[in-house]
Amino acid sequence: MARLPAGIYLRRPGYRILSALVLAVLVAGVVLLARLFGSATPDGTTDAVPAPEPSRTVSSTEGNDSVYTGPSPSAEVAPSAAIEAGDAFVRAWLQPTDGRSQEQWFAGLSRHALPDLAAQLREVDPTTNPATSVTGEPTATVLSETSARVVVPTNAGPATTLCVLTADGWRVATIDLGE
Template sequence: MPIRTPRGRSAAYRVLWQWPLRSPARLGLSAVLLLAVVVGAVAAIGAVRGTRGTTVASEAPATAQPAAPGADAAPAPTVLPPVAPLTPRNLPLSAAPSPALSVAARWTGAWVDHPPGVPAQKWVDGLRPFTTDEYLGVLVGVDPANIPATRVTGEPRATKVAARSVQVTVPTNALTLDVLVVLTDDGWRVAGYDKA
């Protein structure tokens, strides 16, 4: 074990870190001084960053109009373009693409084609050419024996049309299906259905 002497570098360090611990008043004073140093450092860093931002802004192209004397300086315009609305615009029902309606009719025809005892995989394979890959994962869990319809009884009719999707109703002998057809890289495919 090293011998502690009252002289030397380690003794000087020991005096420094023990000084705040000798009384509660010294400890409080040390905490306040430490806090002041941290706040000062943060303020200095913020000031340096602020001056960098103003130098970059002053190097902007000279196309901006100078502010009138005495007028408050307006904030610089942002360089980001405006964001387009995220909701698709609805098109008239007459604008429904005929390939989308055809896919909805053919998909519904495959959906109602489930003779008694047909394996679920064979039924899903019949839907595969008209269905998105993502939705096939959902259809794998459907038991075709639970589908009440056995035939399509009418023509598909568009109920909502957007640029890349069409909502189509197709009547069957048990219920009317509401089929969502979307435009993919492989053409129009069914991405979902529900009871109308």
């Protein structure tokens, strides 16, 4: 009897079908055995190991840097200078309705902002800001000795600022409208 070359059985359709059937029977057998001999609780559910909670590694370079999600706030009263800085920034940040130019708008708010935030707002068109007026008194929450969250109500929703203490006094690091 002549011997077939190596691998010839996979080139013939009949051998492929036979190989697939053998593999299917083996998989079905393993699944059946697992079901028969797996442990079950009295209510009929299997006693499976719970899936671990997904974990997430946060990189300092990812995420939205305009929303502060730092440590939980304390019950301390925020310094009035922090509240004043957040309120002054939001009032300067509102859409100008008095004819101010973009340059005038930017000059007014940049003195209350950290350099990073000011750089982000340098080319912003203030007429796209939906907020045009403050509608209430600012509230503040102390986050640490050098930071506070100041919320100023506006006609477009609350404007939330993160104020930080710098060598030049309290300055706004981030702003988020409507949270």
